[in-house]
Amino acid sequence: MRKYLIQFKPFLIFISTFFGVYILLTVLYKLYLNSFETTNIDGITNFAGHNVDQLMRWFNCDIKIFKSISKPYLEVWYNQKYTLRIIEGCNAVSVLILFVSFVIAFSGKFKTTLLFIISGVLLIYILNVIRIALLTILLFYFPEKEHILHGVLFPLIIYGLVFILWIIWVNKFSKYAK
Structure with missing residues (x-):
C-alpha cells in the first residue's frame, strides 16, 4: 500500500488540494449567500446584471434590468419585452x-499563480457578462431556441474557456510545466 501512496503521491496531492479548495470556496460562497434574505438578490448577481445593462446600453440597446417584485432574480426586458431573468446561478461564481x-x-x-487567477477570473466574468447580453438578444429573436442556447451553446463556451485556461496553466505556468 505504501508503494502505491508513494507512486501516486502527485495525483493524491492534486486531488486533495483541488477538493479542499473547492469545498472551502463553496462553503464561503454559501455563507455569503446565506447573509441575504430569500427575497433579496446577492451583490455579485446584482453587479453582473448592472454590467450586462452597461454593456447593452453601450451598444444602444433598449434594455431594462430590475429586481423582480416578488422573486430573488433580475428581470431583463429587451425592446419592451420580458426576455429572461438573471438568477444567482448566472453570476458565474460556481465556474470561478x-x-x-x-x-x-x-x-x-505564488505571484504567477495569483496573477493567473486574477486575470482568469476577470476574463471568465467578462465572458459571462457578454454571454448574458448575447443570450438576451438571441432569446428575444429566437425564444424557441432557449434550450439549445441556454442549455448547450453558452455553457459550452464558458466551460470551453475554462478548459483552455486550464490547458494554458498546466502547460505554461504550473509547477509541472516544462
Whole structure:
C-alpha cells in the first residue's frame, strides 16, 4: 500500500488540494449567500446584471434590468419585452470556484499563480457578462431556441474557456510545466 501512496503521491496531492479548495470556496460562497434574505438578490448577481445593462446600453440597446417584485432574480426586458431573468446561478461564481480550485491544485510560483487567477477570473466574468447580453438578444429573436442556447451553446463556451485556461496553466505556468 505504501508503494502505491508513494507512486501516486502527485495525483493524491492534486486531488486533495483541488477538493479542499473547492469545498472551502463553496462553503464561503454559501455563507455569503446565506447573509441575504430569500427575497433579496446577492451583490455579485446584482453587479453582473448592472454590467450586462452597461454593456447593452453601450451598444444602444433598449434594455431594462430590475429586481423582480416578488422573486430573488433580475428581470431583463429587451425592446419592451420580458426576455429572461438573471438568477444567482448566472453570476458565474460556481465556474470561478472550479477554475480557481484547479489552478491552486496545480499551483506554480505564488505571484504567477495569483496573477493567473486574477486575470482568469476577470476574463471568465467578462465572458459571462457578454454571454448574458448575447443570450438576451438571441432569446428575444429566437425564444424557441432557449434550450439549445441556454442549455448547450453558452455553457459550452464558458466551460470551453475554462478548459483552455486550464490547458494554458498546466502547460505554461504550473509547477509541472516544462
